[in-house]
Amino acid sequence: MEKLSLQLNCPMPQLDFDVITLGHGSGGLLTHRLLEAGIFKLLDNEYLSEQHDGAFLHLNGKVAYTTDSFVVSPIFFPGGNIGSLSVHGTVNDLAMCGAVPKFLSLGFIIEEGLRMEDLWEIIVSIRHAADLSGVKIVTGDTKVVEKGKGDRIFINTTGIGEVHPKADIRANRIRPGDRIIVSGDVATHGITIMSQREGLEFETSIESDSRPLNFMVKKLLDKFGQDIHFLRDPTRGGVATTLNEIAQKSNLGVQLEQSQVPVNEQVEGACEMLGLDPLYVANEGIFLAIVASEVAEPALDLLRKEAFGGSAAIIGEVSESNAGKVVLRSRIGGRRVVNMLPGEQLPRIC
């Protein structure tokens, strides 16, 4: 993590405090000192520098608007932290609307006692993730709650994106015969968090797949436009839950080929050890695309050439039969209905 700060050439400024106190959320002098201590400078852009109650943006046409709160525990994990996750998560939600992400808001709820060093590292990651994703943090808010009334830090991000001119992403555009593409290995983020929390050690370290998906989605839309019928990132509840939502919304069936679902070998091993089905484990860095059958192969080719799409695969298709249901064909050929995740597999995965 220190590496990231140095890499970005933004070491923490010298401050006269080590931890965040209630006063830093007062809206008064301490809040100003905290922000002026380097946070505004770190996140700087032409919108944020106005320091008004809100940001002024010029927008024209159809935009997508989304919100997500992040409560992941632990806040630092292999492959990222709550800061990068909160940027990628909202960027990806916008991409799933067929939008090009442009602007983000940032709301911190900090538990008194958070080390300034940790907050700094998180904000450095936010800046880094925003740059990677091509978005700007344009407005923000900081609140502090008493020790024991929060859990180090929660982050809300919302985002605004311009809908791609060729995009028309709606569940009711899904058709029988459409193919289901997954853009990468499943279950990676969930297993990373779970192994951190349980203190499990694996031979080779597994890292979260938290990353921006917007550039991959934009390329798909540039090339295949309205043949991309639906997009969704299978976060909480995993691929199985998301496909169930898709089946219900479209009132069509989903046929899933277990043998085609890409899972990293170590992640699969960890799932077996923990007794988990990778189809239900949360993801952060992959998406599902429901596409017209005739573009499925070229779309797959396009994704596989991308840095984050090397293991993309066609994992199933949409059918008229089994409307509202997801039917899995297992590796040994049996068929079974795969339901939505009923309760909570792992709280606070994101």
Added chain:
Amino acid sequence: MEKLSLQLNCPMPQLDFDVITLGHGSGGLLTHRLLEAGIFKLLDNEYLSEQHDGAFLHLNGKVAYTTDSFVVSPIFFPGGNIGSLSVHGTVNDLAMCGAVPKFLSLGFIIEEGLRMEDLWEIIVSIRHAADLSGVKIVTGDTKVVEKGKGDRIFINTTGIGEVHPKADIRANRIRPGDRIIVSGDVATHGITIMSQREGLEFETSIESDSRPLNFMVKKLLDKFGQDIHFLRDPTRGGVATTLNEIAQKSNLGVQLEQSQVPVNEQVEGACEMLGLDPLYVANEGIFLAIVASEVAEPALDLLRKEAFGGSAAIIGEVSESNAGKVVLRSRIGGRRVVNMLPGEQLPRIC
């Protein structure tokens, strides 16, 4: 509070659970059940009903975009609750940008164990406040954290508003000679929360002034346009902190007349009892307008005719002298510099 539910004709639906559990934040079946149990219906509008990862909006021109997290404690208080506050707060921030509020996002972070009855009451208030303010809740998110890792409920709202065509609200438009108008009594919200928390009883109950200010601001802009130089709601840190920000941003002085600052008699009594200066106590339902001197009197007349502006007053003026400072002329004629609130007067006021 029950009154509000009945008034809106939205009694809580029959449910098979009484309290929110971690599973309700899973993104799976329980989350769906919670939302489908009546929350979607209660907040219903044409944008939200799409139930996508985000909302699609059509926007043209200059918009304002703002975020605020609400962590007020207690979550229910005389005159409102965390739900209504989270709508009014963001609506008012947009109004302070000179914008007409249009769309809101809603992010819940719920502590496991929150009674469904309380959540329902909060969401009824959100709907009610959104209707009163003329905005639509278009996208949302729900997370649940373990008992002891939150405090009942935190709410983040962000908002998008269309900037009024006649508005040009910027600190660098403030001029020496400008008058400072406050739209209503100061210190009411802070004293309400404080008296609730301290269990103080006053002869007549004081109620929070949490309310939407956007219609009043729109009327000011309709009539006086660019003669309204700056707007800001003096929330955390109160009028004194906000005026200090204004003095610093504009690099001009602020001369404040203590005798002109409107304070409700009971609130003033409570302030004396608690040893607090009303100028530092948080507000939710008033704003400060810095206006050209020639429109100060007609602007005041306009505000005083409004339901929320009956006690509006001109409380001071901007000067070239004392640049960056706020100077108070006390009731007995003495002058002293009024600084920004240094630390935290009362945590979790909003």
